[in-house]
Amino acid sequence: MAEEKLPTREENFSDWYNQLVLKAELADYSPVRGCMVVRPYGWTLWENIQQALDKRFKETGHVNAAFPMLIPMSFLEKEKEHVEGFSPELAVVTIGGGEKLEEPLVVRPTSETIIGYMYSKWVKSWRDLPILINQWGNVMRWELRTKLFLRTAEFYWQEGHTAHATEAEAREETLRMLDVYEDFAVNEGAVPVIKGIKSETEKFAGAVMSTTIEAMMQDTRALQSGTSHYLGQNFARAFEIQFTNRENELEYCYTTSWGLSTRFIGAIIMTHGDDQGLILPPRLAPVQVVMVPIFKSEAEKAAVMPVADRIFSELKAAGVRVKMDDREEVTPGFKFNDWEMRGVPLRMEIGPKDVEKGSVALARRDRPGREGKSFVSQENLSATVQEMLVTIQAALLERATAMRDSNIHNPKDYEELKQVVQGGWAFSYWCESKECEAKVKEDTKASTRCIPLEGQPEKAGECIVCGGKAERKVIFAKAY
RNA sequence: CGGGGCGUGGCUCAGACCGGUAGAGCGCACGGUUCGGGUCCGUGAGGUCGUGGGUUCAAAUCCCGCCGCCCCGACCA
Incomplete structure (x- = not known):
């Protein structure tokens, strides 16, 4: 746990x-x-x-x-x-x-x-x-x-x-x-x-x-x-x-x-991942939706559980990887944190108020707190859930792409390259010599990651390290 | 393989300098309480103090050897 x-x-x-x-x-x-x-x-x-x-x-x-x-x-x-x-x-x-x-x-x-x-x-x-x-x-x-x-x-x-x-x-x-x-x-x-x-x-x-x-x-x-x-x-x-x-x-x-x-x-x-824990892309997540039923009394439990069970079956039949967290020894708040740590993309809360209103609460893992929480109807819930999983998948890709793109730089000279690779990638002309590659590694600990197949400029340029002729640009970055 | 640190209940650590036979928090078990963002209370189980030797009436504590792990530097999906 x-x-x-x-x-x-x-x-x-x-x-x-x-x-x-x-x-x-x-x-x-x-x-x-x-x-x-x-x-x-x-x-x-x-x-x-x-x-x-x-x-x-x-x-x-x-x-x-x-x-x-x-x-x-x-x-x-x-x-x-x-x-x-x-x-x-x-x-x-x-x-x-x-x-x-x-x-x-x-x-x-x-x-x-x-x-x-x-x-x-x-x-x-x-x-x-x-x-x-x-x-x-x-x-x-x-x-x-x-x-x-x-x-x-x-x-x-x-x-x-x-x-x-x-x-x-x-x-x-x-x-x-x-x-x-x-x-x-x-x-x-x-x-x-x-x-x-x-x-x-x-x-x-x-x-x-x-x-x-x-x-x-x-x-x-x-x-x-x-x-x-x-x-x-x-x-x-x-x-x-x-x-x-x-x-x-x-x-x-x-x-x-x-x-x-x-x-x-x-x-x-x-x-x-974020500071709360893992965030899994819906398409690969072992559990796509976790359901947390909420009740205080036996009476509330008797009202909530049949509805929760019905929704669970519907989602499962629709091909959603859904998990019911019906543990009674831990509080809902604990479960929220627990499943956030595990990166489940979507959480569904269902309590007495929802049963009354025919709704459920959905919380998106990629948007923590109130911002990612919404209350939706139990009508067409499978479709709503599936749409939201698609939305989350797309949002994750978009966020990651924006993060990456904003950290790829085109340093204008070697001094700037040395700065850039301390917290990002450098996309620079390179003469493809081992010497220049080794120099960058020695000076910065960044290595050449790859010569991108796409996005290369049309004309040749000058190696950012030695100034010699460079046909293509390479990515310099610190790597795992 | 070089430099640094650490080995004490499942986990995180205190105790060590100043030797007197082991503690806390968390977790775990049981009971109750709580439950829409990490409830609270009570009871309980659990440790050859990494290992081998030495010093001593007495070692988790002092000394020596060994083993293991972690962090930092040379290789890698």
């Missing part, structure tokens, strides 16, 4: 986040350092995320499968950049059944290698392509500094892995899935994102090109919320994924991979 207040976001954003996750009962710390226990409320949220994404994956022609969690160490070593990128954070199994293993097995940090190995067995002809497989699962990366949902040693995600006959098709797939992520983030999570390309230093280990959706949290730090990689022939060569083309020539495939993890829950929390 939620008790006591959170620190405000202003006071300590990080502490606000940590306590919110615990008090909203999304997750808890596990006995193993860096791992987390996802509690039922958090997992239901994840299930809703899964459904929304999975539907989109199926619509774009993908199918699900499951690959093993243990991968021979030698597989990781087949792709040079891949192993260099991941070796510091691998968990390795060296004993099985009490015997030392001949070859150590790594707990998958991601599955390009094992899937690449399997694809090499399955692909023979151009007729076998493309392969469009997704996997829902967990992976492990031995993180040094962890934070619930944002960075944990074990996390849950989906990873899509596709193989194609041509570079063009694989590149198209990479961007198609990035679009899917954007659509999901914006329309389901009400999380506005910027699609873009990662710099060489920020890209996935083993990729030719990494793309990302970047979201701005309320403290203005950036959160990489989903990634889609074009892997070229790197993994195809490492695992000999070859096919015979129409001209009877042997060719390597072009592969992609793309993933979105439980980190997205962190994005939702830090995009929408």
Whole structure:
């Protein structure tokens, strides 16, 4: 049960986040350092995320499968950049059944290698392509500094892995899935994102090109919320994924991979939450409407409950995820705070006065206090509620978008950039050299987040760091 | 792995400097009261004081070792 207040976001954003996750009962710390226990409320949220994404994956022609969690160490070593990128954070199994293993097995940090190995067995002809497989699962990366949902040693995600006959098709797939992520983030999570390309230093280990959706949290730090990689022939060569083309020539495939993890829950929390607690977008919320019946006496209870039960059934039949909080050992006021902590988008109060007047009280979570409270008729209540959920969803997106847009700046020189990234994002010309990128990082702790795919100016400019020629603009920001 | 801090009922902490055998608030259980914004009262359960050693008649308290956790710096969805 939620008790006591959170620190405000202003006071300590990080502490606000940590306590919110615990008090909203999304997750808890596990006995193993860096791992987390996802509690039922958090997992239901994840299930809703899964459904929304999975539907989109199926619509774009993908199918699900499951690959093993243990991968021979030698597989990781087949792709040079891949192993260099991941070796510091691998968990390795060296004993099985009490015997030392001949070859150590790594707990998958991601599955390009094992899937690449399997694809090499399955692909023979151009007729076998493309392969469009997704996997829902967990992976492990031995993180040094962890934070619930944002960075944990074990996390849950989906990873899509596709193989194609041509570079063009694989590149198209990479961007198609990035679009899917954007659509999901914006329309389901009400999380506005910027699609873009990662710099060489920020890209996935083993990729030719990494793309990302970047979201701005309320403290203005950036959160990489989903990634889609074009892997070229790197993994195809490492695992000999070859096919015979129409001209009877042997060719390597072009592969992609793309993933979105439980980190997205962190994005939702830090995009929408307020000082009262979590605010969930209606489309993903485990509970969309919580009903709080109000009565003093047995007589009032007898008058209120049948009406409340009837409304509950109506909403449920209409497909609304509704919860009746009929606990009698806590006061309504306590319940209000409790469900606000958990982020339920809409609260319905129903008491003796409402029964008398044929009304109910609705309180919007996104507008605290009197401002968000309204009294509506019990007539057509399902429709009223559904409309309000749509309104709340839209309002959350609008508010988050406005917040983000007002914190993206176009600094005129390097001095201003240094200022700007302390509390916002800088959208600036960059020559794409590692040196300039590193200088910004050293001076400000801000990194390049992505080169946006949209909103680029038509003509080239001068790098904000060195003044050299810059074809495109990049976002510099502090990141999670 | 470097710098700092902390380990005492489920949680937050007091007790330690000055050794004498453990307390508060919250939570939990039970009873009553209250209920349209975190009701109030009563009763009760619950602790090898992180761990191992040392000093002492006596250690939560003093000394030494170890373990664990948190925060700040180098890597990351």
